[in-house]
Amino acid sequence: MFTLVPHAFGWMTEQRPIAAVLGGELELRLLNYRDWTPLRAGQVDDEPYGGGAGMVLRVDTVASALDAVYGGQPGHRVVALTPSGRPLTQEVVEELAAEDALTLLSARFEGFDERIVEHLATDAISIGPYVLSGGELPAMVILDAVARRLPGALGSEESGLVESFSRELEGGVEYPQYTRPAEFRGWNVPDVLLSGDHRRIEEWRMEQSRLRSVG
Numbered sequence: 001m002f003t004l005v006p007h008a009f010g011w012m013t014e015q016r017p018i019a020a021v022l023g024g025e026l027e028l029r030l031l032n033y034r035d036w037t038p039l040r041a042g043q044v045d046d047e048p049y050g051g052g053a054g055m056v057l058r059v060d061t062v063a064s065a066l067d068a069v070y071g072g073q074p075g076h077r078v079v080a081l082t083p084s085g086r087p088l089t090q091e092v093v094e095e096l097a098a099e100d101a102l103t104l105l106s107a108r109f110e111g112f113d114e115r116i117v118e119h120l121a122t123d124a125i126s127i128g129p130y131v132l133s134g135g136e137l138p139a140m141v142i143l144d145a146v147a148r149r150l151p152g153a154l155g156s157e158e159s160g161l162v163e164s165f166s167r168e169l170e171g172g173v174e175y176p177q178y179t180r181p182a183e184f185r186g187w188n189v190p191d192v193l194l195s196g197d198h199r200r201i202e203e204w205r206m207e208q209s210r211l212r213s214v215g
């Protein structure tokens, strides 16, 4: 993970699912472009050609960070986080989780010099049609979503098999979940869930998932 603010990721490494797989299924390296910039005083960005507000992350500083860490272009996928990228979906998450290694590139301010996206990255991913102030939150979204697909990431209180967008639910969203009390302020848990009839419960859940996934 290349970023200008590696410390932003601190809390994530202490929580599930990342904490559960760190040092085992997952090795996470938080790297700062500034540590390898060829420019003076830790400079990594510059004014945009053509004018306009803001600062753009320079291609030479990102190339130099990749060269220093990987000895050249990495032999695995390099994902630039950008609002103009391919939308992140569970399908993309599964695809990324199947990779042995990934590099995520984050920018701030006005974003990347386009040559980073074109020549240094292999993929560009957006977490949604809105603009955040930096790629750190998008990177954390990807890290969390990918980490929970790794063996041992989830505790017994959570199922990673039957959940929204899974094959088990035909790619649809999850059915409604309820817990105790069975009645609260006159709001009742559906009778079928209290019936103990597992086949009916499965059927009801699948039907609810399909109903919620329409459109």
Ligand SMILES: C[S@@+](CC[C@H](N)C(=O)[O-])C[C@H]1O[C@@H](n2cnc3c(N)ncnc32)[C@H](O)[C@@H]1O
Pocket (backbone or CB within 6 Å): 081, 082, 083, 084, 105, 106, 107, 108, 109, 110, 111, 112, 125, 126, 127, 128, 129, 130, 131, 132, 133, 134, 135, 136, 138
């Ligand atoms: C303020 S944004 C740059 C926005 C850019 N000037 C534009 O209009 O598309 C700074 C950085 O935050 C990250 N970022 C912001 N929104 C994002 C999103 N929806 N998905 C992925 N990354 C995002 C990217 O790394 C981006 O380069």
